[in-house]
Amino acid sequence: MQPSFYSTCQPYFLQGLKAALLTDRDGVVVLKAQSQDCHEKLFDPLLVTNFSISNDQANKLGLLRNQAIVSMFDMYQLIQLDQSPLVLTLIAEADSNTGLWIHLSRQLKGQTDPLVKAMQGGQDTVEDQIIGC
Amino acid sequence: MDTELSNTLDTIANEEGVQGVLVVDKAGLCLGVRGNASKFFAPFVASIASSAVNIQQMDDESKIEYPTITVEFNDKKIVVRPQETCTVAVFV
Numbered sequence: 001m002q003p004s005f006y007s008t009c010q011p012y013f014l015q016g017l018k019a020a021l022l023t024d025r026d027g028v029v030v031l032k033a034q035s036q037d038c039h040e041k042l043f044d045p046l047l048v049t050n051f052s053i054s055n056d057q058a059n060k061l062g063l064l065r066n067q068a069i070v071s072m073f074d075m076y077q078l079i080q081l082d083q084s085p086l087v088l089t090l091i092a093e094a095d096s097n098t099g100l101w102i103h104l105s106r107q108l109k110g111q112t113d114p115l116v117k118a119m120q121g122g123q124d125t126v127e128d129q130i131i132g133c
Numbered sequence: 134m135d136t137e138l139s140n141t142l143d144t145i146a147n148e149e150g151v152q153g154v155l156v157v158d159k160a161g162l163c164l165g166v167r168g169n170a171s172k173f174f175a176p177f178v179a180s181i182a183s184s185a186v187n188i189q190q191m192d193d194e195s196k197i198e199y200p201t202i203t204v205e206f207n208d209k210k211i212v213v214r215p216q217e218t219c220t221v222a223v224f225v
Contacts, residue, residue, distance in 0.1 A: 015180070097160065097161035097176050097179055097180055097183070098160040098161050098162060098176075099157070099160065099161025099162050099163070099175045099176030099179060100161055100176040100177075100179075100180060102176070103173070103176050
């Protein structure tokens with residue numbers, strides 16, 4: 001899945017995409033695609049853990065499940081999708097095409113859905129075993 | 134606040150030959166859509182517009198020109214007109 005994840009992101013590096021990450025809620029990287037000029041500081045787990053907290057709060061707004069949060073900063077923009085138990089993060093230049101990243105995030109979500117569903121199935125099995133004890 | 138934009142979109146969409154209208158901001162996000170235009174076209178329209186604007190000398194930002202771009206298919210045409218703050222795409 002890593003090669004297809006990278007090949008989907010690669011055409012967008014020239015349009016301002018810096019990195020795309022699929023991580024767990026604590027920021028541990030599962031899949032990664034990064035441009036050649038991407039700074040290593042962008043892979044700080046803090047970006048994902050902050051999103052996890054914000055996402056949990058957003059789920060309490062009474063609008064059902066929060067799907068994504070777009071954050072605009074001076075240096076970069078972040079598009080983060082909740083794919084519980086995983087998080088998809090796109091990091092791009094601040095003045096780049098946000099709509100394009102939302103489109104890309106949907107593409108990557110489709111690619112990573114089988115992995116997410118497999119992990120959800122694994123979680124359910126563990127929980128069933130615990131309840132059965 | 135968006136009444137004027139909405140009315141303008143309705144006026145354009147009701148013109149003869151117009152099948153759809155799409156207004157996009159500089160971030161590639163849809164501001165308004167009518168007819169057979171889709172909000173999912175928004176980032177691509179913005180990308181086409183910004184690429185076209187960049188094909189000119191940028192010595193003086195106050196003298197930037199905004200070209201009109203036409204995308205022709207076999208059975209339809211899309212006219213893209215970037216402005217300073219947004220881009221309009223008309224589907225004919």
